[in-house]
Amino acid sequence: xxxxxxxxxxxxxxxINKVAxxxxxxxxLLAILNIIAVISGYAQAELLNRAIGGETITVAEAxxxxxxxxxxxxxxxxxxxxxxxxxxxxxxxxxxxLTSLNVTDLRFTPGWAxxxxxxxxxSLFRPYQxxxxxxxxxxxxxxxxxxxxxxxxxxxxxxxxxxxxFFLISNFIGQxxxxxxxxxxxxxxxxxxxxxxMVSDAIDVVxxxxxxxxxxxISQYQETKYSLVVPKSVVxxx
Numbered sequence: 001x002x003x004x005x006x007x008x009x010x011x012x013x014x015x016i017n018k019v020a021x022x023x024x025x026x027x028x029l030l031a032i033l034n035i036i037a038v039i040s041g042y043a044q045a046e047l048l049n050r051a052i053g054g055e056t057i058t059v060a061e062a063x064x065x066x067x068x069x070x071x072x073x074x075x076x077x078x079x080x081x082x083x084x085x086x087x088x089x090x091x092x093x094x095x096x097x098l099t100s101l102n103v104t105d106l107r108f109t110p111g112w113a114x115x116x117x118x119x120x121x122x123s124l125f126r127p128y129q130x131x132x133x134x135x136x137x138x139x140x141x142x143x144x145x146x147x148x149x150x151x152x153x154x155x156x157x158x159x160x161x162x163x164x165x166f167f168l169i170s171n172f173i174g175q176x177x178x179x180x181x182x183x184x185x186x187x188x189x190x191x192x193x194x195x196x197x198m199v200s201d202a203i204d205v206v207x208x209x210x211x212x213x214x215x216x217x218i219s220q221y222q223e224t225k226y227s228l229v230v231p232k233s234v235v236x237x238x
Contacts, residue, residue, distance in 0.1 A: 012100040013226055019090045020219040024212045026086055030079045031208040034201040037072050041198040044069060048191040087215075088114045094134050094218060101225050103137040105149050128164040131214075132156040138218050140225035159214050166207030173200040 044065055051057050096110040108116070108130055116126035136142065136151045177196035180189060 013097055014093055015226075016090055016093045016097065016219050016222060019086065019093060020215050023083070023086045023090050023215050026079060026083045027208045027212050030076070030083055031205050033072065033075055033079060034204045034208070037076060037201045038198050038205075040068055040072050041194050041201065045191060045194050045198070048187055048194065052187050052191065087211075088117065090215060090219075091130065091134070094138070094222065095130070097222055097226075098134070098137045101138070101222065102229050103151065105152050106137065107133055124168070128160065131163070132160050135160050135214070135218055135221070138221040138225060140221060140228055159210065159217065163207070163210050163214050166203060166210055170200055170203045170207055173203065 047057060047061065047065055092110050092114050095106075095108065095113040098106060113130045113134070116130055117123055119126065135157050136154055139151065139154075142151045142154055173196060177193050177200055180196060181193035183189070
């Protein structure tokens with residue numbers, strides 16, 4: 001009896017396009033909300049500048065500003081959590097697909113591909129290495145379709161480096177803004193925090209765009225590599 005390996009591979013391979021679409025859709029909403037946050041932050045900065053300059057701010061103005069900022073902040077937090085969950089699901093499935101694409105010599109497992117995001121200190125660089133591995137191993141242009149090793153000898157794609165750089169920068173600036181607002185008691189401190197948060201939100205928008213492009217690219221890589229690998233793999237079973 002002859003059994004095509006494509007049947008086995010097809011049973012293992014799971015397209016990540018649907019999850020990628022969810023990831024990208026949520027990130028698009030988050031980017032839009034971050035743009036709104038920048039605009040709202042600018043409005044708050046203007047209000048604070050008026051107060052610092054000695055102008056009287058009405059209770060209605062202050063209340064409206066605080067309610068708007070709180071609503072936007074809540075929305076951002078909720079979307080970030082949802083986006084993170086779907087992104088990690090995408091990471092797990094993308095890495096799990098690699099063995100189905102005849103990739104060998106992998107450094108990480110699907111479980112640890114997600115787990116390293118939560119390990120203190122290591123989370124500063126391991127996730128970058130994980131995504132770099134997924135990106136290189138998924139690339140259908142590296143080596144022959146059945147060559148599972150040559151991917152390890154190529155340089156990391158710039159888009160992965162940009163993704164991680166913007167992620168780290170945004171988190172660093174966000175921490176500065178949070179510490180400023182928690183430790184400050186004056187209007188000038190709140191103004192500084194507002195300005196820093198605006199910068200963080202603006203950087204996030206760029207980082208989100210890069211993330212969307214990266215997710216789309218890797219997802220398409222896997223679909224293309226799958227179409228190349230399956231027809232070329234045939235095994236026989238007596």
